[in-house]
Amino acid sequence: MISCEQEEIVEKYSDHFFSLLNVSVDHEIWHGDLITRLKSASVPRQELKTLMLQYYFYVKDFARWLEAIYGNAQSPFEQAALVNNIAEEKGRGAPGEKPHAVLLAELLAKMGIDLDERALPLAKTQVAYSYFNDMSKNNAAWQALYAFGPGTEQISDLFLEPMENAIKTEYGFRGDIDYFLVHKEETEKEHAIAFKIAIASHLESLPPSERGFRMEEGLSITLAAVEAHATFFSGIQKLLTTLH
Ligand SMILES: [Fe+2]
Ligand SMILES: [Fe+2]
Helix, strand or coil: CHHHHHHHHHHHCCCHHHHHHHHHHHHHHHHHHHHHHHHHHCCHHHHHHHHHHHHHHCCCCCHHHHHHHHHCCCCHHHHHHHHHHHHHCCCCCCCCCCHHHHHHHHHHHHCCCCCCCCCCCCCCHHHHHHHHHHHHCCHHHHHHHHHHHHHCCCCCCHHHHHHHHHHHHHHCCCCCCCCHCCCCCHHHHHHHHHHHHHHHHHHHHHHHHHHHHHHHHHHHHHHHHHHHHHHHHHHHHHHHHCCC
16 A cells, blocks of 8 residues: 555656656657557467567566565665565465466467477577666666666556557457466556655655756666667567568
8 A cells, every 4th residue: 555655755756757657658669560560469470479489588587686676775665666566476466376477488388389499589688688687686776666667667568468469369369368467557557656656765865956866867777778678679570570
């Protein structure tokens, strides 16, 4: 539950969070060929397999990244932003839940993708992976909070929904797909709010004269995170174009 006090400090920085959202959703990758084709469910099976295998390489360590940020956290606010999220990632959110990486592996199996194949991450998948790996482990927690909150959780519906749509249509899967179900927009927005509370608390902890500069830094980190996602998707887009 979010307290009134937490709501108030997030509200205090609402213009800042609004501008972080705006720069993230405006990125051209979300209007690019791959996402557009996923939205209209016109990506053939073989291409979906390529995308989802690379996506697995990209996100398989997400829980570990959140744990690394937790380890670097300097304040209880920063840690609190991550606790539920880590539990959910590791399948401890509710009885019977599985780790998200397992749910993704199960989806891949249903799609006929063999994880044991000797497939490797594309160079651009590796670049994007390294950005988040490094950001989570080798940076201050407040920096990582911008990359994983406004730069990721806040906008993940921009790629998760098109992916789900294309997979369901191509494979004729009925009902919910567990991996996408645990990443529904509402859940991701809740995660994003937890990150916002931590960021706002962090800004409040600074002398007022430093907050403006810190917010500018936060904006450039958010942009860099979105750029990393764009690098991942543009790598797939480029590969698929050459296969056409
Ligand atoms: Fe997840
Ligand atoms: Fe999330």
